[in-house]
Amino acid sequence: MNKDSGDLYVNREQTLVKHVILKGYLERFAHIIGSAWDTITYVDGFSGPWNSRSDTLEDSSFSIALAELRKARDTLAQRGKKVHIRCLFLEKAKEAYQRLRAFAEGVRDAEVVTLNADFEESISQIVAFVQSGGVRSFPFVFVDPTGWTGFAMDRIGPLLRLRPGEVLINFMTGHILRFIESPQGQTQESFEALFATDAYRNRIAGLKGQDREDTVVRAYMDAVQCEGDFRHVCPAIVLRSEKDRTHFHLIYATRSLRGVEVFKAAEKTAMKVMEQARAKAQQRSRVQKSGQQELFRSEDMHDPSYYEGLRNRYLTQACHLIEDVFRQSPRALYDTLWSQVMALPLVWESDLKKWIGDWQKSGAVEIEGLEPPEKTPKRDSKHWLIWRGQ
Numbered sequence: 413m414n415k416d417s418g419d420l421y422v423n424r425e426q427t428l429v430k431h432v433i434l435k436g437y438l439e440r441f442a443h444i445i446g447s448a449w450d451t452i453t454y455v456d457g458f459s460g461p462w463n464s465r466s467d468t469l470e471d472s473s474f475s476i477a478l479a480e481l482r483k484a485r486d487t488l489a490q491r492g493k494k495v496h497i498r499c500l501f502l503e504k505a506k507e508a509y510q511r512l513r514a515f516a517e518g519v520r521d522a523e524v525v526t527l528n529a530d531f532e533e534s535i536s537q538i539v540a541f542v543q544s545g546g547v548r549s550f551p552f553v554f555v556d557p558t559g560w561t562g563f564a565m566d567r568i569g570p571l572l573r574l575r576p577g578e579v580l581i582n583f584m585t586g587h588i589l590r591f592i593e594s595p596q597g598q599t600q601e602s603f604e605a606l607f608a609t610d611a612y613r614n615r616i617a618g619l620k621g622q623d624r625e626d627t628v629v630r631a632y633m634d635a636v637q638c639e640g641d642f643r644h645v646c647p648a649i650v651l652r653s654e655k656d657r658t659h660f661h662l663i664y665a666t667r668s669l670r671g672v673e674v675f676k677a678a679e680k681t682a683m684k685v686m687e688q689a690r691a692k693a694q695q696r697s698r699v700q701k702s703g704q705q706e707l708f709r710s711e712d713m714h715d716p717s718y719y720e721g722l723r724n725r726y727l728t729q730a731c732h733l734i735e736d737v738f739r740q741s742p743r744a745l746y747d748t749l750w751s752q753v754m755a756l757p758l759v760w761e762s763d764l765k766k767w768i769g770d771w772q773k774s775g776a777v778e779i780e781g782l783e784p785p786e787k788t789p790k791r792d793s794k795h796w797l798i799w800r801g802q
């Protein structure tokens with residue numbers, strides 16, 4: 413994504429946000445993993461290209477991923493650390509696959525294997541590819557379907573259980589919410605396959621609006637966490653560009669707190685990009701309708717209240733989570749609070765630090781384990797928060 417890449421994403425702003433998250437995450441992931449492991453094995457189960465506008469496919473997830481892995485490999489090589497890159501790209505559609513294969517054939521400096529195959533039908537081949545990377549290889553699996561079928565939980569289980577391993581799954585929330593309570597037998601079966609259970613039905617029964625959406629996403633996160641025995645699962649919300657509504661969630665699963673930190677940083681950056689892109693898309697639509705240019709820039713005209721309302725919703729939930737932790741025990745490890753709060757979308761470490769700072773000032777919280785000159789807690793440092801009450 414170069415500086416003109418905005419043009420590649422006009423009318424597909426949700427793809428821009430997805431790619432910003434993927435790129436931002438992989439940029440740091442590849443440096444961190446490449447420093448500690450010999451090989452990075454990257455799998456894209458639904459590669460595309462899909463609605464790509466670039467002749468070089470730079471607006472496709474596989475191209476973005478490979479570029480980030482290469483960059484990290486080259487930087488690490490300068491420091492004397494060798495990292496081998498292996499990619500497996502799957503695409504079912506014939507025409508898209510031809511473009512994918514042509515792209516892969518042009519890659520000389522990394523191992524890139526392509527498969528013109530159905531993702532679900534290829535799980536054992538994918539696992540074999542990952543395992544052939546050896547014990548010093550770290551796999552990352554991206555699952556980016558167009559709907560809610562083709563990645564049934566019991567089928568993708570072997571990929572979720574890879575250790576080490578991380579996954580990023582596109583959960584098509586908007587689409588799913590429209591059909592999830594369909595009485596049609598086949599549709600119900602497809603959702604049971606997605607979640608590996610029908611328990612989601614009781615969880616959402618009687619819920620409406622954002623509560624229903626959050627519960628569906630939580631049910632899927634729980635299913636991923638359980639199937640893969642992940643320690644942490646985080647969602648990033650991607651909104652529709654011209655409507656105040658969720659398009660999809662990117663669900664990230666990991667066993668590492670560092671992974672969560674990197675994902676949250678990518679999410680935070682992407683949310684700024686998302687709001688700017690939505691502002692532009694909405695201005696474009698207004699101008700098209702009215703036939704008149706607007707005097708002010710799109711960001712000055714943008715009404716951020718939907719986004720801010722969502723952020724406030726999750727900030728409130730984060731505060732409740734913290735209250736629950738302290739209700740169980742007045743002593744809590746900073747890492748515990750951090751991991752619980754970071755599992756909510758649109759909540760940042762800076763929010764947690766701000767609250768803790770305020771509580772320190774008011775005497776509501778004391779922190780144990782700070783080494784002078786440290787004033788604020790940090791992760792992996794055995795910093796304990798002692799709740800003294802407001």
Ligand SMILES: C[S@@+](CC[C@H](N)C(=O)[O-])C[C@H]1O[C@@H](n2cnc3c(N)ncnc32)[C@H](O)[C@@H]1O
Pocket residue numbers: 430457458459460461462471472473474502503504505508529530531532556557558562
């Ligand atoms: C949302 S697009 C992927 C976009 C791409 N990951 C990106 O961000 O640039 C989904 C792709 O998966 C392909 N596809 C659909 N069903 C599939 C399946 N069962 N197995 C593999 N690929 C599939 C579609 O043809 C399409 O190219």
